[in-house]
Structures are given as C-alpha cells and as structure tokens.
Amino acid sequence: SDLTGPFSPLVGAIVTGQEVYWEEVNANGGINGLQVVLEIRDTGYVVDNHVQMYDELKDKVVAFGHSTGSPHTVAINPQLQEDGILAIPLTWYSGWSDPAINSNLLPHGAPYCIEAQNVIGWAVEQNPDLSTLAIVSLPGDYGQDSAAGAKIAAEALGLEIVYDGEATVVPTDEAGLAAAADAIVSANPDMVWITTTPTMFGAIFGQALAKGYQGLWSGAAPTYNPAFVAPDSPIKDVVAATTFWGSYYETWSGTSPGTQEAKALLLERRPDITPFDFYFEGMIEAKIMHEALLKAYENGDLTQAGVLAAAKSLEEVDFNGLAPNETYVGDANSTVQRVMNIIKPDPEGLAAGTSGGTVIVEANYTSANAAAYEFTGACYVLGGG
Numbered sequence: 001s002d003l004t005g006p007f008s009p010l011v012g013a014i015v016t017g018q019e020v021y022w023e024e025v026n027a028n029g030g031i032n033g034l035q036v037v038l039e040i041r042d043t044g045y046v047v048d049n050h051v052q053m054y055d056e057l058k059d060k061v062v063a064f065g066h067s068t069g070s071p072h073t074v075a076i077n078p079q080l081q082e083d084g085i086l087a088i089p090l091t092w093y094s095g096w097s098d099p100a101i102n103s104n105l106l107p108h109g110a111p112y113c114i115e116a117q118n119v120i121g122w123a124v125e126q127n128p129d130l131s132t133l134a135i136v137s138l139p140g141d142y143g144q145d146s147a148a149g150a151k152i153a154a155e156a157l158g159l160e161i162v163y164d165g166e167a168t169v170v171p172t173d174e175a176g177l178a179a180a181a182d183a184i185v186s187a188n189p190d191m192v193w194i195t196t197t198p199t200m201f202g203a204i205f206g207q208a209l210a211k212g213y214q215g216l217w218s219g220a221a222p223t224y225n226p227a228f229v230a231p232d233s234p235i236k237d238v239v240a241a242t243t244f245w246g247s248y249y250e251t252w253s254g255t256s257p258g259t260q261e262a263k264a265l266l267l268e269r270r271p272d273i274t275p276f277d278f279y280f281e282g283m284i285e286a287k288i289m290h291e292a293l294l295k296a297y298e299n300g301d302l303t304q305a306g307v308l309a310a311a312k313s314l315e316e317v318d319f320n321g322l323a324p325n326e327t328y329v330g331d332a333n334s335t336v337q338r339v340m341n342i343i344k345p346d347p348e349g350l351a352a353g354t355s356g357g358t359v360i361v362e363a364n365y366t367s368a369n370a371a372a373y374e375f376t377g378a379c380y381v382l383g384g385g
Contacts, residue, residue, distance in 0.1 A: 001090075002068040005045025006171060006197040009225060010278045011068055014090065015040060017262075017282020018066060020269045021290075031293045034302075043068065047075050058083055063307050065289040066090055066282075070141035073105070074382060080104040086292065086308040088285050092220070092248065093141045094149075095378035097336040106288055106311050108326050109248030110340045112142065112220050113379035114370050116149030116193060117156075119218050119246045121367025122342050123191060124157050127216070133159045134189040136180050136204065138196050139167035141380060146195035146220040148379040156369045163187035171200055181207035191216040198225035202235075209238060217243045226276070226357025229347035240345040244361070247341040249284055249323035251277045252356035253349060256321025275349075275356040284323050291317050324364065336375045338366045 002011045022036045030036055039057055043049040050072035054064075058079070064087035067073045073089040073096075080087055081104050088106050089096055092115065096107035110118060124130050135150050137143030147166040154161050163183050169176050181204045184192055192208075192215060194201055201223045224245050229236040250259040252275040262283050266273060273279070288311075295310035296302050317326045324339040342362040349355030 001040060001042060001066060002045040003042035005043070006199060007045060007068065007222060009198070009227070010222065011090065013276050013278035014066070014282035014285070016270065016273070017266070017279040018286045019282075020266055020279070021283045021286035023269055024265055025290060031290075031302075032297050034297075036293070038065075043072065045069060045072070047072050051075050051079075054079060058085060061085075062302060062304055063087065063289065063292070063311075066285055070145070074141060077101065077104065084305045084308060086304070086311050088288055090281070090285070091142065093145050093378070094336075094375070094380070095141065095145070095382060097332055097375065098377045099332055100377060101382075104308060106292070106326075106328060108284060108288060108337065109323065110246070110337045110370075111149075111379070112146035112195065113149035113152070114336065114338055114373065114375075115220060115246045115340060116146050117153045117370040117373060118338070118340055118365060118367045119244070119342065120150060120153040120159075120191075120193065121157065121369050122362065122365060123216065123218065123244070124159070125367075127190070130190045130216075131159060132162045132187075132189040132191070134163035134165065134184050134187050134192045135161060136163075136165040136169060136184070136192065136194040136196070137167060138169060138200075141382065142220070142222075143167060143195045145378070145380040146193070150193040152373070152379070153367075153369055162189050169196060169200060169204070171197055174203070177203045178207055180204050181211065184208045185211045185213045188213065189215055191218065194219040194223060196223055198223060198227070202228065205239070206235060209235070215242070218245055221246055221248060224345075224358075226345075226350055229345045229350055229357050231347070231351045233347075236345075236347045240347050244342060244344050245358070247277070247343045247358065247360070249277070249280050249319075250321065250341060250363075251343060251358045251360055253346075253354060253359055254322070258320030258322030261320065262322055275353060277356040277358060280322060284319060287319060288317055288326065332377065333375045338370050338373075339364050341365065
C-alpha cells in the first residue's frame with residue numbers, strides 16, 4: 001500500500017476500510033472459525049519497494065488483498081504467476097481484465113480506458129456543443145490507459161483533440177507541469193481529460209486557471225481529491241463548477257443498502273472518522289477476497305493455489321448496491337466492468353459533514369460507446385503501444 005507517497009491520502013482510507021471489514025468478519029467467526037490476519041506494508045509508491053515487500057511476504061500470506069499502483073502491480077505480476085498467488089490490484093488498468101495478463105488478479109470497477117469512454121460520453125450528452133478535447137497524462141499504465149480511452153471516445157464522438165499531452169508530465173518536473181498548463185491555455189479546448197496524481201492536477205489546473213482557461217475538466221478518478229473543495233481551498237468554487245468525474249462505487253451520500261451498511265459499520269468501528277468515499281474501496285476489495293476465501297474453504301483448499309482457483313470461479317460478487325456486481329467467469333468482453341457512477345464535487349456537503357466531497361449526478365451509468373466497445377485486451381499495451 002502507498003501510505004506515505006503521492007496517493008497516500010486516498011490509500012490510507014482504503015486500508016482503513018479493509019481493516020474495518022475484516023474486524024467485523026473476525027468478530028463474527030472469521031472464515032468458518034479461522035481468523036483473518038492482515039499484513040500491511042508501506043511502499044511509498046516506489047516500485048522497487050513493492051517488489052521487495054512482495055518477496056518478504058509471499059511465503060507468509062495466502063493471498064494479497066491489495067496492491068497499490070499500476071506499474072507496481074505490473075512489476076510483481078510475473079512473480080504472482082510463477083508463485084501461483086492471488087492479488088487484488090488497487091488500480092484500474094484495463095490489462096487486469098485481459099486474460100493474457102490477469103491469470104492471478106481479480107480486477108474490479110470500470111478500467112481507466114472504459115472510464116474515459118463513459119465520462120467523456122456523459123460530458124457530450126450534457127454539453128452537445130462540446131467539440132474539442134485536450135489530453136494530459138502521466139506515462140505508463142495508469143496515465144496512458146486512461147489517455148487511450150479518451151482517444152477512443154474522441155474518435156467515436158467526433159471530438160477534435162487540440163492538444164495531446166499523453167505521457168508528458170511527471171510529478172518531479174515542475175517545468176513540465178507548467179508547460180502542460182500553457183499548452184491547455186493555448187489550445188483552449190472545450191474540455192481537458194487529465195490523469196495524474198491529485199497534486200499534479202492541482203498544479204496544472206491552478207496555472208491554467210490563472211492564465212484564463214475556463215473550460216471543463218475531468219480525468220481518471222484517482223486524479224481527484226476532495227481536499228480541492230475543502231472549506232479552506234482557494235479553488236473550491238471553480239473546481240465544483242468546472243469538474244466532474246467517474247466513480248467506481250457509490251459515494252458517502254449514496255442510498256443503496258450496501259452503502260448504508262458500509263457507512264454504519266465504519267462509524268461503529270471508527271466513530272471519529274469524517275465522511276470520505278475511499279473507505280468504501282477498501283471494503284469492496286475485502287468483500288472480493290472474503291468471497292474467494294469462503295469459496296476456497298468450501299472447496300477444502302485454503303492453500304495459495306486453492307484460493308486462486310476459488311477466486312477465478314466466482315460467478316458473481318454482489319455488493320448490494322455499494323458497487324456494480326463483478327463476475328470472474330467468462331471471456332474478457334463479457335466480464336469487463338462497464339458500469340460506474342458520474343459524480344460532481346460537493347463543497348457544501350463536505351463542509352456540512354453530509355458527504356465526502358462528492359455527490360452522484362448519474363448512477364449506474366454506461367455510455368453508448370462504452371457499452372458497444374469490443375474489449376479484447378488492454379487498451380494500452382505494457383511497454384508502450
């Protein structure tokens with residue numbers, strides 16, 4: 001887990017969600033009497049650390065219930081396959097839905113590539129005059145899978161890409177962030193699709209805004225941080241007015257039974273927490289692993305190989321509305337997740353403590369293009385392409 005790196009404000013809450021879920025399971029008998037023990041390590045979002053910690057833990061655990069980061073999970077995936085161990089990635093790279101890559105992984109949520117098609121499709125539905133798009137992204141599986149989806153959407157919807165900044169920005173290059181902002185201002189697109197860390201988004205957004213850009217913004221969900229609309233944020237009003245995002249699960253103010261149950265459990269076991277949507281992600285990951293462990297116990301094989309086999313036989317994981325149900329049986333085109341929620345920033349709800357900084361504006365959404373898209377493999381191929 002990234003507990004001190006660029007995604008730590010989000011991942012810390014996700015880990016808390018996992019801890020709360022398993023505390024409840026253990027308090028109610030565990031896995032048919034067996035207690036689940038979590039081994040948590042902080043990678044700092046450094047790939048080498050991720051690989052090292054995998055090596056340290058692989059003989060101590062039955063499975064990896066969480067693996068932060070696309071490049072990090074890519075780095076351990078050959079070892080997962082060689083060792084026959086299951087992992088649940090905290091990354092929505094479309095390759096995790098590709099059978100050529102995911103033999104040891106259980107993905108969940110709409111991949112970045114499908115997410116881009118959904119959100120851009122929704123934006124055009126809401127803004128029929130939208131005709132131009134700029135793209136900015138990190139290099140690698142996270143940024144470029146998202147950029148690939150944006151380009152698929154642009155082609156399908158007849159949008160002109162007036163600035164293509166795919167793979168042009170990295171966290172340590174402040175000049176590159178400024179250059180991206182300048183390029184956006186110069187191109188003046190109707191909408192920017194950006195996939196970066198939250199800190200990078202804040203820098204690019206703020207500089208483009210200061211230079212007069214007034215268009216719409218969106219991007220892959222991990223780009224957004226509710227801190228952008230906190231009461232003391234100088235950009236809260238403009239972020240609320242000009243941005244919208246996809247969400248892989250319901251928000252804190254969601255009304256489904258699954259969301260209400262998750263929220264009640266969080267508040268019971270962590271009464272001092274404040275509303276934050278990312279707790280739910282940890283509970284979703286834990287629910288998937290819980291179903292795999294129950295199935296493995298039923299099969300009489302709780303070894304690493306047994307848990308992996310059980311996980312790959314799950315025909316449905318039902319989140320009771322907290323997130324779209326998942327299936328791990330079938331071909332890639334039928335199992336890839338296409339459903340998500342469209343959300344907007346909610347500074348008023350965050351200030352009042354009634355939301356985690358976002359509110360759903362369209363639930364269980366799939367754009368026409370995402371629904372029709374024939375998924376046969378990763379939108380962005382590892383190593384480029």
